Amino acid sequence: MDIKSIIFVILALIFAPVAGGFLAGIDRRLTAWCQGRFGPPILQPFYDVFKLLGKDRQVVNTWQIFCAHIYLISSMLSLALFAMQSDLLMIFFVMTIGAVFMVIGALSTPSPYSQIGAQRELIQMLTYEPLLVIVFVGIYFVTGSFKISDIVAYDRPIFLILPLLYLVLTFALTIKLRKSPFDISACHHGHQEIVRGVLTEYSGPYLAILEIAHWYDIVLILAICSLFWTTSAIGMFFLLAITYLAEIVIDNITPRLTWKWMLTYVWAVGITLSLFNMALLYAKSF
Amino acid sequence: MGFFTKLLETSRVKSPWIVHFDCGSCNGCDIEILACLTPIYDVERFGILNIGNPKHADILIVSGTVNHRNAKVLRNVYDQMPEPRAVIAIGACGTSGGIFREAYNVVGGVDKVIPVDVYVPGCPAKPEAIIDGVVLALGKLKEQRTAKDTDSLAAELHQAREFYANRADRQVVE
Amino acid sequence: MVSQMVWVSIVLPFLAAIGCLIDSKPLRSILVVGTGVAVSLASLLLVQGQAFSLNPETIFGIPADGLIAVLDFALLFVILGISYQLKNKLIAVLTVLQIIPLAFLELFLHGAENTAPSIYGDQLSMIMSLIISIIGSLICIYGLSYMEEHEHHLHVEKSRQGRFFFFMVLFLGAMNGLVFANNLLWLYFFWEVTTLCSFMLIKHDGTDIAVANATRALWMNMLGGVAFILGLVILRAKGLPLALQELISTPGVASLALLPVGLLCFAGFTKSAQVPFQSWLCGAMVAPTPVSALLHSSTMVKAGVYLVIRLAPAFAGTLFSHYVALFGAFTFLTTALLAISQSNGKKILAYSTISNLGMIIACAGINTPAAMAAAILLIVFHAISKGLMFLCVGTIEQRIGSRDIEDMRGLIRIMPRTAMIAVIGMVTMFLPPFGALLSKWMAVEASARLPLVVLMLAIGSAFTMVFWGRWLGLVMTSVMGEAQEPEEQSPLVRVPLVILAAAAIVVSFVAPGLYSAMVLPVLERFYSTDLYIAAQGVFINNIGMFAVFPIFLVMVLGVAWAARASSGKRVHQRAYSTPYVAGLQDPANPQRIGFKGPLGQWANFTTSNYYMDAWIGEGRISGWINLISSGILIILLTGVL
Amino acid sequence: MALETKNIAKTQLQAEVASLKAVGYRFVTLSCVDLGDSFDLIYHFDRELQMTHLRITVLKGDTVPSISNIYFAALCIENEIKDFFGISFDGLILDFGGHFYLEEEVKRYPFCKVSVKEPQAAKEGN
Amino acid sequence: MFDMTRTIIANFFSKAHTRLYPLQTREPFPNVRGNLFNNIEECILCGMCQKRCPSQCITVDKESQTWQVDPYACVYCGVCVEHCPVHCLFMESPYRKPAAEKVMNRLVQVQGPAKKTKGAAQ
């Protein structure tokens, strides 16, 4: 680990929440436009988080606080590991710590909504985790390494080789972004039969911590998406922009679906797509 | 330090999340509150979100008359909101009990149960009036308040209940 | 020196076991604790040295091979007697099917003179011995207080602890013998001893269900025994040495001896309860908890995977190897799925064990150095964490009277100490940077070239996360300011728990060192490429890296920070708020969790995990799983013919 | 304009309602009026937009047979009338015990202009 | 699954439908029943509005010559305006603004049309 990567890590840790917040702001603005509304200011997510940080503390038990902090730490750590260009799979496992601790935080409160949210969150994780692993394996197939440094050094855009796997990755992105049709365990605007699912019992500063951690996660997942076009910055930008726009559109044209549908549909489609893409690769290599 | 205080104040004013409790309203005010969220009025411009969960909310919007059953719920919802918080009573019923004041199961306006910061009159209140009300309530959010002593209010509520339970607009003989 | 240590670890438990039969509590305690300390020290001292081999001609003046042969027959006839007692024809047939080949082997087949040493110890044996000796002993020590309570609870008139500890301690000796044996006939003897011991321990309580489950365990393991002895007969018939090390280092053995190796692997599958043999291990849950702990973490099932790992170099690069990987991965996937449908804590642990063993076997099948490293490391970490978890569940069960995880909701306020240790146990089972996940990471990266296997591993590991995550969460369900009851733990309970919990964390932390010192030498004998290098606490090879130390460092700091933020000092009591129940809580009594429901009735907070019985209930999918896995197994075995 | 109702006795109610159901009538609702010393209960039924009404008159303090076993839909309205007028229905499927709408704070039977003696059991309950 | 897309895209590229309320206010429609006022100098304090008001929010006191409406209990139905014999009651189109304190709309008649009407009657 040299000075350059340390600086890179620090920059990533500082700018990720900023980028995440701006992204969320732009997201809300564009969503508003899609709905024929004017929309909030771009800085709105920052106002929300600052306001939450300044609210009275209110908890059901202290485990919640512990879990919120661990979630933040693990999200930061996984982003730092990404910035250090280490192993994709390892980063993914580190990210799992946070996700699991958020579930634990929700399960630790004796609130029915939070409990159901936690169960659903577990099922969401169950849905996207194998897909992410498959995507990483696909990347490994192409580049011969799980290490980001090697993937970045690959001389062709991976997107062109693994377009279907990128689609699979966007499933995971949709789930992670908590967007329709997969905003099952908790959704942003909170009009849900389980109130706000896993986030129900978090309030004030702790909700803000979760929100910041969520931004880190989003940035990380988008960073993973960006690995699919590492050869040029413009290509990367367009890939991410189009992906995010597609997410917003999908969010607006679909209702929330049930977890049973999510599990069966995402697995069926995701696994078929990835196997098909792998088969294509095999066919090409012969 | 000054910067952070200012930042906090700005954020509070820019991001009021509301929780709406329909407290025995005729739905007229409820739909007007919902109409505020819709494209024509779009209160998300001001960062207002209808968050639906008192634990996340800054402003409690109450529409409708308080009756004996929902008074307890209203109180509970209010208690679960972390400070700083504000309460807006919407409509004739929410502010005073409106046309139903004399009905037997009506305690009265929202201020009989919890402290109200802003009264929005109307039957039903117009979306514009509700937006005005929220803006007025934002001033309350700016000041950091700690949990205020609401014991006196509880006593007042008790009195109100006693009064309404024993009033003599129905003659009842043994 | 080495030879003494080996004798201490093998023979001493046999002798101490006989001592345990004397019905005296202090003597038994001294014997169990003493043996535990002695074998632990012996195994620790052994680690200091290099690989070694011994060839004892005699044991106590009796020719060693002859003694083992006689004991073998004696053992088989004991089992035959048991089968007569149980009136179980299947076991009788299986026993006879072993006696005949054994006799045939001993009397008629004299292949090449056995010049290979009977005992061989390399780092793998040493690791196994460490696990067996230390974790096994801790479990036995824990058993001392557990069984007191257990018998008190069952109102047993005449203590049967003598017999119990006889088999427990004997188990340790047999397992140590098993891992150090090089002569396959010796190995076979110890193999059958563990079968017998497990049978006796499972049926210890003597209830009908215990006997039935013990019987099932016995016949399934005897099936493995038959495969084992058949494998030996074929080996000898082909003129191959009946010695492990010689067998795997014989060049071209893969083409020559795939059938016997396959049969030995089959024996390993039955012993480590791979699907479709998973039912015996789940059935073994009826036994007292120390037995489950012993079977699951350090002994019995580990014997099976140990044998498969040992044999892995012999079938490297064959199609058979791929099938083993597939078979293991399938076990991993399906038993993890079954674990989701369970609410019985011990059942969950049992399925999780099988699942992990499946992963180990899958690694053995993948047969790359990275996979082998994963397999060996997983044995270690799984043994520690699973032993810990079983002891925790045992302790919890004795306190709350239930094994159901739904009843463990809010355990943290009833038994804060045990609950915290259980939480550590669970976290080390499935979250980074702990060893079990490190091994899983290695396994996934190693399997990346086998799409079907990696798919199964990926899905299976997500299942794993589901059932651990929710158990972990519900243990912590509590509200702030609730009165916590102080928890009393007897030292015999606390010491094993604390040592295991500490070990789970510390051994994970030193995993890179452990790998360099103990695993790498084993791997280097057979593999030369793609080995992980563990430098500065980071595992690196050419396709991936895992930064153990940095993650540990950050997470330790993070946990400290989080703990500080959530400590009682930082969070005022005033911050407590009742859970959100749509505004129906009881303001007069905020600690009362629930809501005022219809008809004015109070509804207490009630919740339950999703077990999805309708989808993945045990009874619903077990049949399919057994069918498919039997199919894979048949393909696998016909493949070697 | 008068409402055409069929006056029946309390005991006939079950049989009458069952026969209406048999010919395809839908239960609409039940109206109750306080007549001072007795209650008028009017049962409204509908078949293809044609209404028919049954009227029974019960003395205060009397009980009425519930028809919720015939029409499940009568459950709500019978509970409501129990709240408002204090009429007890025999065989109510789900009995909210006079707290369908009302909390304890509210005086009993708010719709009665003059309420006679409360039922013995209820009084002891207080 | 993509049936909503057209609407979304259309919305995205057209101007927002939002009325930027505090910045731009729309002219209220004529005859909208907004804030209730009394042209107190013309009021004869007959009490018809008080009698007719379904919400009992109007109090007329002949003694102190006050006419008072509780704007927080008024239901803005306009019945009082219709029944006013001298048409001194009227409703403005703008709605009543929210306030932090409940203030009654209390009007005291200084010099009313009482004499005039009396004279007219005689």
Add this chain to the structure above:
Amino acid sequence: MSTIIPFGPQHPVLPEPLHLKITLKDEIVTDAIPMLGYVHRGLETLVSIKDLDQMVQVVERVCGICSCIHAHTYCMCVEGILGIEIPKRAEFLRIIWSELHRMHSHLLWLGLLADAFGMESLFMHCWRIRERVMDVMEATAGNRVIISINKVGGVRRDLSPDQLRWIAQVLDELERELDAIKPVLTNDYTVKKRTVGVGVLTKEQAYELGAVGPTLRGSGVAQDVRMTGYGAYKFIDFEPVVEKDGDSYARTMVRFRELYQAIDIVRQLIRKLPDGELSVKVKAAKPEGEIVCRSEQPRGELLYYVKGNGSKFLERVRIRTPTFANVPPLLAMLPGIEMADVPVVALSIDPCISCTER
């Protein structure tokens, strides 16, 4: 092995305070017990202090969403007892406003349903086009929601030819906007996934449990009180909208098609609107006798039982609102569905709790 959920009274999905204690097993509802009374005001008792003219304003506030129809029905009752014939123009105007109410109610409901299954954009779209109807209401009647247009003996306001032309224009616009979302409701895979086969109420069940309105018509029973021809409906051609399947989708489609139907009815009314007086004078009415009147609200059949005792205060006003009748079918539909579908099914009867509890 179950989870108990308090669903309401304060809940983000239900705008109204209805409490359901729901027992779940793996997210399948096994049991649902309701608790009402959070909105109960007891306004039927107000008859003793508010005279029969003031009661018009009171019954309008039984429910804000269908206030016009409440007042209309009440006036029909009182006029029925008094034996008053109201001018034909007044009858037409009443129905115009009633149908406008139906439009805004159905659009509002559609938005809420979209919100219940998490489709924010559809919610926004429905509520945006609903604002056009609200504008019409505000401009013609003087208030957005509770329009206070009825009085005993006629109506209080007239519609000028300009306004009628404007209304026709708004209706065209509305029809265009509805056409835009028609494929979303009829065709969209994900929307259908959430509604088709969810909360099935068979024809027999619907009839037996006393379902009314779109809930009943969604189950294949062609019953619409407007067919009795009260008010001006006798001059209008229309067919009741019926769907066969009895699930949430069928009920959605009934309401969606009723929107078109309402547009059509208003167009007919505007075309056929006769000239004439707006109201007849009702002097010191002291009704005596009892009457039952029914009308079709957006949510279904509304029944008023009014009894007069010969004074200006009525003896009894009894209101049976459609949601009250739809609660038993709702309870029958809940067990066996998924937790996620509870809001969808609950909204599919279009609950109006303030109606129900009065």
